[in-house]
Amino acid sequence: xxxxxxxxxxxxxxxxxxxxxxxxxxxxxxxxxxxxxxxxxxxxxxxxxxxxxxxxxxxxxxxxxxxxxxxxxxxxxxxxxxxxxxxxxxxxxxxxxxxxxxxxxxxxxxxxxxxxxxxxxxxxxxxxxxxxxxxxxxxxxxxxxxxxxxxxxxxxxxxxxxxxxxxxxxxxxxxxxxxxxxxxxxxxxxxxxxxxxxxxxxxxxxxxxxxxxxxx
Amino acid sequence: xxxxxxxxxxxxxxxxxxxxxxxxxxxxxxxxxxxxxxxxxxxxxxxxxxxxxxxxxxxxxxxxxxxxxxxxxxxxxxxxxxxxxxxxxxxxxxxxxxxxxxxxxxxxxxxxxxxxxxxxxxxxxxxxxxxxxxxxxxxxxxxxxxxxxxxxxxxxxxxxxxxxxxxxxxxxxxxxxxxxxxxxxxxxxxxxxxxxxxxxxxxxxxxxxxxxxxxxxxxxxxxxxxxxxxxxxxxxxxxxxxxxxxxxxxxxxxxxxxxxxxxxxxxxxxxxxxxxxxxxxxxxxxxxxxxxxxxxxxxxxxxxxxxxxxxxxxxxxxxxxxxxxxxxxxxxxxxxxxxxxxxxxxxxxxxxxxxxxxxx
Numbered sequence: 001x002x003x004x005x006x007x008x009x010x011x012x013x014x015x016x017x018x019x020x021x022x023x024x025x026x027x028x029x030x031x032x033x034x035x036x037x038x039x040x041x042x043x044x045x046x047x048x049x050x051x052x053x054x055x056x057x058x059x060x061x062x063x064x065x066x067x068x069x070x071x072x073x074x075x076x077x078x079x080x081x082x083x084x085x086x087x088x089x090x091x092x093x094x095x096x097x098x099x100x101x102x103x104x105x106x107x108x109x110x111x112x113x114x115x116x117x118x119x120x121x122x123x124x125x126x127x128x129x130x131x132x133x134x135x136x137x138x139x140x141x142x143x144x145x146x147x148x149x150x151x152x153x154x155x156x157x158x159x160x161x162x163x164x165x166x167x168x169x170x171x172x173x174x175x176x177x178x179x180x181x182x183x184x185x186x187x188x189x190x191x192x193x194x195x196x197x198x199x200x201x202x203x204x205x206x207x208x209x210x211x212x213x214x215x216x
Numbered sequence: 217x218x219x220x221x222x223x224x225x226x227x228x229x230x231x232x233x234x235x236x237x238x239x240x241x242x243x244x245x246x247x248x249x250x251x252x253x254x255x256x257x258x259x260x261x262x263x264x265x266x267x268x269x270x271x272x273x274x275x276x277x278x279x280x281x282x283x284x285x286x287x288x289x290x291x292x293x294x295x296x297x298x299x300x301x302x303x304x305x306x307x308x309x310x311x312x313x314x315x316x317x318x319x320x321x322x323x324x325x326x327x328x329x330x331x332x333x334x335x336x337x338x339x340x341x342x343x344x345x346x347x348x349x350x351x352x353x354x355x356x357x358x359x360x361x362x363x364x365x366x367x368x369x370x371x372x373x374x375x376x377x378x379x380x381x382x383x384x385x386x387x388x389x390x391x392x393x394x395x396x397x398x399x400x401x402x403x404x405x406x407x408x409x410x411x412x413x414x415x416x417x418x419x420x421x422x423x424x425x426x427x428x429x430x431x432x433x434x435x436x437x438x439x440x441x442x443x444x445x446x447x448x449x450x451x452x453x454x455x456x457x458x459x460x461x462x463x464x465x466x467x468x469x470x471x472x473x474x475x476x477x478x479x480x481x482x483x484x485x486x487x488x489x490x491x492x493x494x495x496x497x498x499x500x501x502x503x504x505x506x507x508x509x510x511x512x513x514x515x516x517x518x519x520x521x522x523x524x525x526x527x528x529x530x531x532x533x534x535x536x537x538x539x540x541x542x543x544x545x546x547x548x549x550x551x552x553x554x555x556x557x558x559x560x561x562x563x564x565x566x567x568x569x570x571x572x573x574x575x576x
Binding site: 073178197 | 462
């Protein structure tokens with residue numbers, strides 16, 4: 001028996017939006033480094049694979065910091081165009097997903113910095129990003145938890161700082177390791193990623209505790 | 217135990233904290249594989265009392281979702297992929313077009329080449345090759361049309377025109393302006409090139425995208441009407457009336473415009489977005505000649521363009537003097553009379569030669 005209580009609609013279905021292609025078959029057993037090197041040396045199937053694997057998750061992630069989905073689409077386009085242009089001179093990448101998340105994040109910041117209005121709105125914008133929702137697809141949760149309690153948690157979690165929410169989403173939604181989070185969030189050390197998560201959860205506890213004490 | 221109490225637990229119970237911060241556990245939930253399945257199944261077997269806790273932790277981890285969750289449609293997926301490959305091809309074509317230029321550039325700085333030389337040098341060539349790429353890539357059967365006949369329309373000063381394109385798009389071409397477009401658009405794209413001057417586009421909405429090349433910038437139309445003005449060699453002004461356009465600049469930025477927004481790109485790439493006075497910016501297409509706090513040089517330029525005349529200035533003119541006024545379908549003489557009345561200048565018309573004098 002498999003104890004891993006899988007959701008009915010598996011995560012993988014969102015990773016492969018179109019039909020599996022030859023590229024998937026060729027590359028699914030290879031390591032990120034191998035695939036990246038193949039891409040760097042001009043292998044089109046490797047590029048195809050990378051695009052197929054990550055473009056959708058990149059889009060969803062990008063939309064957490066920018067409401068304009070077409071702008072996110074443009075930034076993703078730029079990221080890939082740039083990578084293709086630099087083929088032959090790309091540095092080795094150990095973790096493709098985390099690396100792509102990082103460069104998309106940078107591109108979105110760069111682009112928002114470019115126009116004056118955006119710069120003005122910037123601090124506020126950042127604070128409003130990476131909001132978290134709790135899916136209620138899981139039956140267990142629906143049975144045991146009332147709507148209002150989920151709402152309370154949702155309010156508390158969205159009171160965290162933007163960076164904390166970003167890290168939480170990378171950890172739980174994207175299923176990244178701390179190493180991957182530190183790459184995606186441009187931290188120089190892995191322990192910074194751990195720290196952000198620990199601090200976020202500690203804050204959550206305090207927020208919920210205060211809330212429940214007030215209710216008593 | 218419920219989700220609320222998980223978070224609400226006192227520090228005495230570290231179990232749930234441990235689970236939801238343990239990456240090996242999270243990896244099992246999010247990216248199960250043989251390895252972590254084996255470990256956790258065994259662990260639960262040995263610690264059956266922890267099963268509810270594990271389930272709660274797993275549910276908590278799984279329930280975290282993005283609040284903003286727009287769909288990346290199949291269309292966006294394909295569109296993005298095509299754009300990426302197109303840019304790539306674009307770039308390669310440019311390298312192929314001017315091989316001598318590459319060899320004279322010792323540093324082989326591709327970016328420098330791409331932005332500074334390539335595009336500015338050969339817009340027409342770029343279009344031709346690109347169109348072939350399009351045909352090759354997306355519509356193999358159209359390869360039998362080897363060359364696309366291009367039509368150029370040029371307006372001298374003093375003359376405006378309206379061009380109706382086969383797709384239903386209407387272009388108002390201002391005086392001293394030039395535009396180029398294919399006799400027939402390809403099956404995949406509508407592409408015109410504003411060589412100089414100013415044009416107002418009323419683009420017919422349809423499936424094929426509409427692109428306007430102006431110098432180093434490319435304007436992508438998403439169904440709409442707007443005004444494009446190419447000032448000098450580099451600078452560009454795009455004013456949007458309805459619909460949506462995006463502008464790709466030479467340095468790779470893409471800006472989107474909303475209705476009533478105007479984008480001004482100066483020489484050197486600096487740009488700003490502003491709102492605009494429609495009469496002032498696009499009045500010309502309805503024969504409104506508009507001066508809005510205009511200095512003499514601007515007035516002179518506008519009149520020369522509008523009426524196809526040469527204006528000579530005689531005497532000293534106050535640089536701070538400005539003039540505002542609107543004329544519709546007005547004869548040159550009436551406009552000159554209006555300007556001179558408020559300024560104290562005199563005018564003299566000799567066929568296409570105008571002399572403005574300031575007696576003061």
